[in-house]
Amino acid sequence: MNFLLQANIPIPKDIPLPLPVPEPILVFVLVFSFLVHIVFVNLMLGGSLLTFWCQIKGLKNKEYDELAHEIAKTITVNKSLAVVMGVAPLLSINTLYTMYFYTANSLTGLMWIAIIPLVTVAFLLTYLHKYTWRIFENNKAVHISIIALACLIFLFIPLIFLTNINLMLFPEKWGLIKGFISALTLPNVFPRYLHFIFASLSVTGLFLFWYIGRKKYPFETIFKNLNRYDIKKKAYSLVLTASVIQFLIGPIVLVTLPSKGVGWNLIFIIFIGASIAIPAMYWIYRAIVGKPEHINNNFWKIAICLTITVIFMGSGRHIYRSNSLAPHQKMMAQKTKDFIKASEEARKNPVEDELEIDESLGDVAVGGALFAQNCSACHAKDVKVVGPPIIEMATIYKDNAEDLKKWIKNPGKRRADAPQMPSFEGKLSDDELAELSKYILTIK
Amino acid sequence: MDIPLFHLDWLNNRMLIALIATVHALINHSLAVGFLPLMAWLENKGVMNSGPTEITDARWDKMVYKMMWTAFIITTTIGAMTGVGIWFSVSLVSPNSIASLIRVFYYAWFVEWTVFVTEVVLILIYFLTWKNSNKSIKAKTRHIKFGWYLSVFSWVTMAIIVSILGFMMDPGNWKNDKNLITAFTNPLYIPQLLYRTPLAMVLGGTLALFLASVFTKRGEEIRTNTFKLISKWILCWLPFAVAGSAYYFKVIPETQLANMNVAIGTQAFQQWYDIMWKVILGATSIILITAILGLWKPKMLRAPFLAITLLFALAFMGLFERVREFIRKPYIISEYMYSNLLREEDYPLYKKDGLLKWATYSSTPVITKENKIEAGRNVFMLACSRCHTTQGVNSVVDVFDKMYGSTGKPFDETMMKNYISNLHNARAYMPPFPGNKKEIDAIVAYIKQLQITGEVLEGAQETGVTLNPEQSVEAFKATAEKNLAKEKTDIENIKKK
Incomplete structure (x- = not known):
């Protein structure tokens, strides 16, 4: 093979085991469970940001502080579901894209493992914030700082995930990456990040509209001055604004995608997904500018349209990944096959350990070589390594080769400071034992 | 060798997993599996012991709620995240083994996941509806039922995971029969449970x-009253815990001996085994004393003493986990993959061609005089770094120094070479060295350099990776083209004939 060849793209061999279930099922589980996971992540992040914003507003208008408290209560549930729903896509991507995903994890390893303590701290902060509402009633600066810190962590975590999920797509870049920061600056990470942030705001707006609009929700007993309509209108405005911004960021994400995974199938899916969101935007606009009693009209249609959009965008995301990696995966599969074949051949024709005969030892040369191969891991000439030194053996068994051979075949345990020696019965032939003991007994 | 190797040169890679996994197992056992049924039972006691006009004893209920609050906060933050953390850390430190396990246990993990989702939903319902359920006896009864459902699900989650843990240690099964049924029927499953x-x-x-x-x-x-009730609970379970550990104990050496037919390896194991006995004896006695005091002299029990009891109880379990880890060696998946992440069946290939040639990431596919130290570093990373560091925990320099009598003198080259080629005989818990003779020379040169310079080894997360030109797309294409050209000439030759 040509060593001077310019090498830029690695091909690892895959885990040489078949996929546990047919690939389409894994893809379905991956795409679907990821969407469920990301919706709860959206609600967790969006909820935290809204809580923060409402609490700032609550400094002037006490009722907004109450609203912040109400939103904060939802974070507890959404964050727990976000974590547990994240396990299924994690397992599925590990299984489907093993080498790609693990390579990305490893190259950004410190930041990747930092997700665990960071998220733990952020979760603890959200609880601290929630359960100290009354304690810090007169110390709002401290209280708001707690949620602000949680927000900062929540805003940072998605960057780590996006960096990894982006890096796994580009084996041609793996050789250039030195830690998280260099992976972060690969193209497309930041546009995708913004896309995610505004999706979070949009999803949370829609959730809030539903949450405070429920008949069972005791809005009037909690709030005196605020009314449902105002908050609902605000929630819808948030959905509309964030979604319109999505329409601007979306094309940027698409344009900055490295071209290798962009195909017509991708463009098609993305455009259908985007166009389904358009009627939803229209209905939301009508609800905002319309009469208060009509604000609930079309809510479920809006929710369904946006859900379909999300499903299309999630599928598009997978199509891009699948397009990008297909050629490399094909080569990797071939490589894995070749490796298994080479390994099989090597098993059939193993390299035998030849004795390294040191001729200068004269007639104990064979014994010396046998000793080096079988014994020298534990025994040295005049120091205790694992077992006693050879000099000691030679003294104990002086002129008694028979007992020495017996011991080597079936050793007992005599020394407290040394572990039991393994038996060489069947590992060494009688001739070999004779040569070996001959060598041992010559050592002085 | 196929995935860039993450490496922590001070903490030790396995320590990262051990820390996260131990915290998770301790929280899971003490705050979920063992705690939730106790809470449901105590909550029920509050209802039973309340006056005829009350739904529950309000003060009692509030106290139980506070205990549950603690469990809720800890399990849904540290508990949940260390659970995910096991995935994260194992995928960094031991990617090939976890990837192999998922390919076989995907179903099991999927089922486990659905049970786990249910568990999380139930704990959210149980905790968050607690206060509202105090409004009517009907709601309270239903609430307590949810407590029991939750207890059952948290136990089932553990029961499934234990099967996979047990399977990893059971010799032989991986080769013959890789599936969930064998996982549940492996000899360590029932004892562990x-x-x-x-x-x-x-x-x-x-x-x-x-x-x-x-x-x-x-x-x-x-x-x-609380002390008395909880003490009764402990006294009920303690004999079973002792009996269960004794049974598990009895089974461990059998399996372990099958794993390590060379008795020498048992010395290190024996040390852990002996420590474990003592700690278990101590922990059991102190728990027993505490429970007896709690029942008959509850006034004598105070927080600091109870904290000490708790620490002992946690140490009890922690040591068991350590021993469980140990008996798996030298494999990470029994008789299939060694703890260096290399498959046993690929060893002849590595011995023939060398480990470096087949590594996707290696700056030295061919060892020369000039790159010997660098090659040694690469071999160390591939063959040793999952368990050893250069200067930190379980440092390779330390273990050699200790073996050669802690003299601090430069290591003897010949002795090291002989040792490394046969180390699996001397230390049965270590896998055989996977490469060829030249690679042993290189690693010896590297370790000798480490001993003198005290330099450290950085993992792929810091230094990135150097591609092995032989394992690149470019080489792959060149070979494919060569094969194609050869085919063409072969066909032409046949045609000519």
Whole structure:
């Protein structure tokens, strides 16, 4: 093979085991469970940001502080579901894209493992914030700082995930990456990040509209001055604004995608997904500018349209990944096959350990070589390594080769400071034992 | 060798997993499996002992709620995230083994996941609807039922995971029969479950005693009553925990001996085994004393003492986990993959061609005089770094120095070479060295350099990776083209004939 060849793209061999279930099922589980996971992540992040914003507003208008408290209560549930729903896509991507995903994890390893303590701290902060509402009633600066810190962590975590999920797509870049920061600056990470942030705001707006609009929700007993309509209108405005911004960021994400995974199938899916969101935007606009009693009209249609959009965008995301990696995966599969074949051949024709005969030892040369191969891991000439030194053996068994051979075949345990020696019965032939003991007994 | 190797040169890679996994297992056993049924039981006691006009004893209920609050906060933050953390850390430190396991156990993990989702939903319902359920006896009864459902699901989650843990240690099964049924029928499954379940109950009780001492005041009647009830709970489970561990104990050496037919390897194991006995004996006695005091002299129990009892109980379990880890060696998946992440069946290939040639990432596919040290570093990374560091925990320099009598003198080259080529005979818990003779020379040169310079080894997360030109797309294409050209000439030759 040509060593001077310019090498830029690695091909690892895959885990040489078949996929546990047919690939389409894994893809379905991956795409679907990821969407469920990301919706709860959206609600967790969006909820935290809204809580923060409402609490700032609550400094002037006490009722907004109450609203912040109400939103904060939802974070507890959404964050727990976000974590547990994240396990299924994690397992599925590990299984489907093993080498790609693990390579990305490893190259950004410190930041990747930092997700665990960071998220733990952020979760603890959200609880601290929630359960100290009354304690810090007169110390709002401290209280708001707690949620602000949680927000900062929540805003940072998605960057780590996006960096990894982006890096796994580009084996041609793996050789250039030195830690998280260099992976972060690969193209497309930041546009995708913004896309995610505004999706979070949009999803949370829609959730809030539903949450405070429920008949069972005791809005009037909690709030005196605020009314449902105002908050609902605000929630819808948030959905509309964030979604319109999505329409601007979306094309940027698409344009900055490295071209290798962009195909017509991708463009098609993305455009259908985007166009389904358009009627939803229209209905939301009508609800905002319309009469208060009509604000609930079309809510479920809006929710369904946006859900379909999300499903299309999630599928598009997978199509891009699948397009990008297909050629490399094909080569990797071939490589894995070749490796298994080479390994099989090597098993059939193993390299035998030849004795390294040191001729200068004269007639104990064979014994010396046998000793080096079988014994020298534990025994040295005049120091205790694992077992006693050879000099000691030679003294104990002086002129008694028979007992020495017996011991080597079936050793007992005599020394407290040394572990039991393994038996060489069947590992060494009688001739070999004779040569070996001959060598041992010559050592002085 | 196929995935860039993450490496922590001070902490030690396995320590990263061990830290996260131990925290997770301790929280899971003491705050979920063993704690939740106790909470449901105590909540029910509040209803039983309340006056005829009340739904529940309000003060009692509030105390139990506070205990549950603690469990809720810890399990849904540290508990949940260390659970995910096991995935994260194992995928960094031991990617090939976890990837192989998922390919076989995907179903099991999927089922586990659905149970786990249910568990999380139930704990959210159980905790978050607690206060509202106090409005009617019907709602309260339903609430307590949810407590029991939750307890069952948290136990089932553990029961499934234990099967996979047991499977990893059972020799032979991986080769013949890789599936969930063999995981459940492996010889260590039932013993592990019989030990973990009652131990979790005891841990849950010990923790509850401590929390009760925090949430009530000295001399209060409510405190005495709680102590008595929880002590009864502990005393009920403690004999089973002892019996379960004794049974597990009895089974461990059998399996372990099958794993390590060379008796030498048992010395290090024996040390852990002996420590474990002592700690278990100590922990059991102190828990027993605490529970007996709690039942007959509850006033004598105070928070600091209860905290100590809790620590002992946790150490009990922690040591068991250590021993469990140990008996798996030298494999990470029994008789299939060694703890260096290389498959046993690929060893002849590595011995023939060398490890470096087949590594996807290696700056030295061919060893020369000039790159010997660098090659040694690469071999160390591939063959040793999962368990050894250069200067930190379980450092390779330290273990050699200790073996050669802690003299601090430069290591003897020949002795090291002989040792490394046969180390699996001398230390049965270590895998055989996977490469060829030249690679042994290189690694010896590298370790000798480490001894003198004290330099450290950085993992792929810091230095990135150097591609092995032989394992690149470019080489792959060149070979493919060559094969194609050869085919063409072959066909032409046949045509000519």
